[in-house]
Amino acid sequence: MGRPRCAVLLALAVLACALPAQAGAATSPTDVSSSFWAGAQIRWSVNQGWIPARADGTFRPARAANRLAAARVLAAANQLINNEPAQADPYAQAVDAGWIPAGTGPG
Numbered sequence: 861m862g863r864p865r866c867a868v869l870l871a872l873a874v875l876a877c878a879l880p881a882q883a884g885a886a887t888s889p890t891d892v893s894s895s896f897w898a899g900a901q902i903r904w905s906v907n908q909g910w911i912p913a914r915a916d917g918t919f920r921p922a923r924a925a926n927r928l929a930a931a932r933v934l935a936a937a938n939q940l941i942n943n944e945p946a947q948a949d950p951y952a953q954a955v956d957a958g959w960i961p962a963g964t965g966p967g
Contacts, residue, residue, distance in 0.1 A: 889919035927951060928966035934959045 931954035935946035947953040
């Protein structure tokens with residue numbers, strides 16, 4: 861696993877742990893049990909559209925996250941920590957702030 865992918869996954873994990881779980885989430889991946897320690901955070905991430913469930917309704921986040929998803933996580937974390945609202949384009953905000961390199965774009 862490359863360093864950028866590790867950084868994205870670490871950012872997702874940190875944010876998921878820092879965010880409060882929502883009761884009565886609309887979508888629950890079929891392969892995440894209610895007793896799983898990160899179940900509430902996974903449901904929250906799926907319902908926010910940051911880590912989409914697969915077409916068959918399972919979570920299995922074996923796909924690499926893209927820069928836009930990472931930028932959304934970082935902008936939300938910045939809002940939680942520094943009380944600075946996320947911009948309309950979280951990718952541009954993340955690049956401008958130096959949180960992620962521009963690379964080849966948000967994809």
